[in-house]
Amino acid sequence: MDEVRAEMRASFEGLHAAVAELHVTTTLGQSDLGQGMRELVDLVKTALRLATPELGGAAFGELEKHYQDIALSSMHGTPVGRRMVRGARRNGAPVVLKILQRNERNQGDWAELAARTVREGLCLFRLHGRTPFVVDIRDMGIGTFEKKLAVFLELERVPGMDLVTAGKHGLLAPERLRVLARHLSAAVAACHELGVFHRDVAPQNVMQRELAGELRYLLIDFELAKTEEMAPLTRTGQLPGTAGCVPPDEVLARLAPKHHAPFRDVFGAAATIYYAACGVLPTRDEAHCAEILSRTVPSEHVWLTPLVLTCLFPPADPEARILDGPQFHELVSHEGRRRLPGETALYQEARELLLRATSVDELRRAA
Numbered sequence: 001m002d003e004v005r006a007e008m009r010a011s012f013e014g015l016h017a018a019v020a021e022l023h024v025t026t027t028l029g030q031s032d033l034g035q036g037m038r039e040l041v042d043l044v045k046t047a048l049r050l051a052t053p054e055l056g057g058a059a060f061g062e063l064e065k066h067y068q069d070i071a072l073s074s075m076h077g078t079p080v081g082r083r084m085v086r087g088a089r090r091n092g093a094p095v096v097l098k099i100l101q102r103n104e105r106n107q108g109d110w111a112e113l114a115a116r117t118v119r120e121g122l123c124l125f126r127l128h129g130r131t132p133f134v135v136d137i138r139d140m141g142i143g144t145f146e147k148k149l150a151v152f153l154e155l156e157r158v159p160g161m162d163l164v165t166a167g168k169h170g171l172l173a174p175e176r177l178r179v180l181a182r183h184l185s186a187a188v189a190a191c192h193e194l195g196v197f198h199r200d201v202a203p204q205n206v207m208q209r210e211l212a213g214e215l216r217y218l219l220i221d222f223e224l225a226k227t228e229e230m231a232p233l234t235r236t237g238q239l240p241g242t243a244g245c246v247p248p249d250e251v252l253a254r255l256a257p258k259h260h261a262p263f264r265d266v267f268g269a270a271a272t273i274y275y276a277a278c279g280v281l282p283t284r285d286e287a288h289c290a291e292i293l294s295r296t297v298p299s300e301h302v303w304l305t306p307l308v309l310t311c312l313f314p315p316a317d318p319e320a321r322i323l324d325g326p327q328f329h330e331l332v333s334h335e336g337r338r339r340l341p342g343e344t345a346l347y348q349e350a351r352e353l354l355l356r357a358t359s360v361d362e363l364r365r366a367a
Contacts, residue, residue, distance in 0.1 A: 062143065062144050062145075063097070063099070063143045063144065063145045063150065063152065064145070064146075066143075067095075067097065070085050070097065071085060085097045085098075085099055094157040095138060095154050095155065095156065095157050096154070096155045096156070096157045096158075097152055097153070097154055097155075098117070098120075098152060098153040098155065099145050099150050099151075099152045100113055100114060100117045100150060100151045100152070101145055101146070101148045101149070101150045102114075102148055102149040102150070103148055114151050116223060116224075117151045117152075117153065118140075118151065119225065119226060119230060120153060120222045120223050120225060121137060121140035121153045122227070123196045123222050123225040123226065123227060124136075124137035124153070124155070124222055124225075125137055125140070126194050126195070126196055126227065127190065127191065127194060127196060130190055130194060131186065131187060131190035131191075132216070132218075133183045133184070133186050133187035133190065133216070133217065133218055133219060134187050134190065134191070134218060134219050134220075135155055135156055135158055135207070135218050135219065135220040135221075135222075136155065136156040137153060137154070137155055137156075138154040138155065138156060139153070139154035140152065140153045140154065158207045158209050158218055158220065159209060159211065160207050160208045160209035160210060161207070161208055162203065162204050162205070162206060162207055162208070162220075163180075163203035163204070163206045163208060163272065163275065163276055164203045164204045166208050166276075167203065167275065167276070167279055171276070171277065171278070171279055171296065172276045172277065174298035174300055174301055176208075176215065176276075177273070177276055177277055177297075177298070177301060177304070178301055178335075179215055179216075179217065180206075180208075180217050180272075180273060180276055181273050181301075181304060181332050182329075182332055182333065183216060183217040183218075184201075184206060184217055184219065184269050184272060184273065185269060185325065185328050185329035185332040185333075186329050187217075187218070187219040188201065188219070188265045188266065188269050188325035188328060188329065189324075189325035189326045189328065189329035189330075190325070191219075191225075191265065191325060192262050192265070192324050192325035192326060193325070193326060195227050195228040195229070196222075196225060196226075196227055197225060197226055197227075197228075197261040197262060197264070197265060198219060198222060198224070198225050198265050198268070199224040199225055199226065199240070199241060199261070199264055199265070200221065200223070200224045200225075200240065200241045200242055200245070200268065201219065201245060201264075201265050201268030201269050201271075201272060202241070202242035202244075202245040202268055202271070202272060203242075203245075203272050203275045203276070203281075204221075204242070205219065205220050205221045205242075206218070206219060206220070206272055207220050224240050224241065226261075241264075241268070242268070243281075244271060244281030244282065245267070245268040245271040245272065245281065246264065246267070246268070247263060247264060247267040248284065251267075251313075251314060252264075254314065254316075255314070255321075255323070259323045259324070262323060262324035262325060263314075263321075263323050263324070265325060266311050266322055266323065266324065266325060266328045267311055267312065269311070269325075269328065270282075270307075270308045270311030270312050270328075271312065273304065273308055274289070274293070274308050274312065277293065277296050277297050277304070277308075278292050278293065278296045279296075280292075282312050286309065286312075286313045289309065289312065289313075290305070290309055293305045293308065293309070301335075302336070303335050303336025303337075304336075306340060307322075307331055307332065307336075307340065310322055310340055310341075311328065319341055320340070320341045321341060322340070322341060327341075
């Protein structure tokens with residue numbers, strides 16, 4: 001165990017030294033990238049304190065010696081070296097490796113990219129073992145891959161498909177839509193309770209897994225994630241995230257700055273549920289979205305419609321807004337049996353009528 005711990009320390013110190021050396025030899029000065037490099041040094045120190053053998057053991061040095069059957073699965077981002085590869089640990093358990101290589105194409109971006117990789121690992125370490133609805137991290141560190149310096153994350157492999165792929169087979173069945181809402185809201189709530197903001201909750205970042213008869217939805221890809229303590233790495237003017245799943249500026253302008261990060265995840269979760277129910281991402285036309293939801297959301301889960309619309313189109317009344325994961329998850333868990341924030345008695349009566357109705361004819365008779 002002491003040898004493993006020493007190897008982990010040497011590995012992180014190697015990354016620390018490599019980044020420090022790169023910082024000294026560049027002429028970036030006080031640029032954003034220079035700040036990213038300085039922050040990476042601090043992040044690596046934090047990672048060094050957090051990493052423990054109990055989280056899966058060290059798999060450093062040449063990654064090819066520690067993992068078998070490493071095969072390229074997909075590329076993430078531009079030609080900067082980030083990869084998603086699948087492999088198997090020595091005990092045969094399937095895992096996913098996220099590897100960032102330092103190469104001739106990413107020298108200028110290496111520090112910022114490495115910082116994002118380390119930050120992703122730190123956010124996932126904070127969530128490790130705390131929720132079953134977020135992809136689990138097993139390890140992180142520094143090593144070489146194909147004889148090049150590499151920062152890597154080892155994640156659990158989630159068999160199944162993301163919601164974009166699942167959507168090609170048709171809309172989710174009513175019960176699956178309900179399970180998605182409960183699991184995704186639970187994932188976002190757990191993140192916020194632990195001070196983590198995903199910042200890119202979107203259909204392609206939610207995996208649908210069926211294992212031994214159990215259906216589960218998991219939030220994946222924390223590449224843009226940050227904790228409350230971390231300063232943003234995004235440069236001024238950038239708005240990262242998936243189009244249609246990021247709240248527009250005019251919506252954020254109505255919220256206090258402290259609500260921006262958590263609401264971003266709530267908005268993304270609502271947009272993802274909308275996508276699963278309707279097959280498309282929401283537009284900024286509330287009446288149009290309401291009309292589509294009324295046609296696609298199954299009658300037994302009609303409670304989702306006002307909940308999703310409240311998240312996508314925050315009311316003018318601050319007391320009527322849904323601003324963070326725990327609040328969102330609580331309302332999802334009650335499945336329409338609890339009033340939305342600021343909901344009037346008349347609206348509540350109308351919604352209860354919808355909940356009781358089993359057909360359009362019944363609604364007409366009640367009216």
